[in-house]
Amino acid sequence: MGLTGKLIAQLEFKAGGDVFHEFFRHKPHQLADACVGKVHACDLVEGEFGNAGCVVFFKYSQDGKEQSAKMVLDTIDEEKKSLVVKVLEGDVMQFYKSFTITVHVETKDGIDHVTWTLEYEMKSEDVPHPISWLAYYIDITVDVETHHLGKSKMFIP
Numbered sequence: 001m002g003l004t005g006k007l008i009a010q011l012e013f014k015a016g017g018d019v020f021h022e023f024f025r026h027k028p029h030q031l032a033d034a035c036v037g038k039v040h041a042c043d044l045v046e047g048e049f050g051n052a053g054c055v056v057f058f059k060y061s062q063d064g065k066e067q068s069a070k071m072v073l074d075t076i077d078e079e080k081k082s083l084v085v086k087v088l089e090g091d092v093m094q095f096y097k098s099f100t101i102t103v104h105v106e107t108k109d110g111i112d113h114v115t116w117t118l119e120y121e122m123k124s125e126d127v128p129h130p131i132s133w134l135a136y137y138i139d140i141t142v143d144v145e146t147h148h149l150g151k152s153k154m155f156i157p
């Protein structure tokens with residue numbers, strides 16, 4: 001059995017692809033407001049939010065457990081509305097030698113889609129593939145969408 005893998009999920013995002021990309025790039029510290037119970041805090045450790053090389057420390061709950069992770073925003077591609085984030089330290093690294101998250105937005109037939117790609121290397125064959133993590137990011141996307149759609153409804157006369 002191989003120790004490396006890639007999981008991909010794509011879902012429609014009704015609040016606008018630009019909104020999603022800008023939120024995750026420049027305002028990850030606001031995830032706690034949008035994802036209550038899932039994300040507790042996002043603190044800037046180094047650099048500036050939204051710039052490649054910035055390092056953040058997240059506190060979150062996943063699979064019913066409070067956890068944390070230190071991550072670096074490795075790559076930004078504005079044309080593809082893509083962010084690549086690498087986990088440097090944290091609970092997930094107990095099981096994986098490497099864990100990289102890519103999120104990008106694309107428009108197909110006038111509909112915006114968010115695609116999450118998890119690339120990882122397991123420490124051993126006993127480690128499960130991070131399917132629960134993919135589900136977590138899907139849930140985060142839905143929460144962010146609901147958060148932004150709720151905001152836009154507040155301003156409708």
